[in-house]
Each structure stands twice: as C-alpha cells, then as structure tokens.
Amino acid sequence: ASASQQVEPLAHQLEEKQAKMAVTVNTIEHEITEINKAHKKFNNDLVQATKRLKDLLQSRCDSLLARSQMLRKERVGQLSEQHSSLDLLMKHVAGLHTQLDHG
Numbered sequence: 001a002s003a004s005q006q007v008e009p010l011a012h013q014l015e016e017k018q019a020k021m022a023v024t025v026n027t028i029e030h031e032i033t034e035i036n037k038a039h040k041k042f043n044n045d046l047v048q049a050t051k052r053l054k055d056l057l058q059s060r061c062d063s064l065l066a067r068s069q070m071l072r073k074e075r076v077g078q079l080s081e082q083h084s085s086l087d088l089l090m091k092h093v094a095g096l097h098t099q100l101d102h103g
Helices: 003-102
Strands: none
Touching: none
C-alpha cells in the first residue's frame, strides 16, 4: 500500500473528529449562553424579590409605628384623665378635712 493510501483514511478520520469537535464546541457554547441567560434572569428575579420584601417590611414597620404612636396617645390621654380625677378627689378629701377640722 502506498503512503497516500495509508494517509487517506487517517485524514478522513481526522476530518470526522474535527467535525464532531466543532459540534461539541457549538453545543457547549450554546449551553453556556443558556446558563448565562438563566443566571441573569435569576439575578433579576432576586433583585425584584428583595425590593418587594424591603417595601413590605417598610410598610409593616410604618404601620406598626403609627399604631404604637396612636396607642401611646390613647394611654397618655387615659393617664391625664386619671390624674385629673385623682386631683379632684384630693381636693374633695382636703375639703372634707377642712370641714371636719372646723366642724
């Protein structure tokens, strides 16, 4: 067999292997592109979810703060009323003492 007859099948095999490798490289590049797209989407979703969570927490904190301030005002009002009632009672008691002393 001549040298060219021996080289011919090897060259053909090499071409087949190169074609298969090109397909493999294309497949890998496509998969990398898909992974990058998925990664980008995941990051965007994560950013959106984080923003929604932050907004939700801010809203909850605001409503709790408002409720707390309202309850504090109510409590201050109640204490003020109790103080006024106690003040009137003390004056009444002092009046009774004065009556008893001069009775």
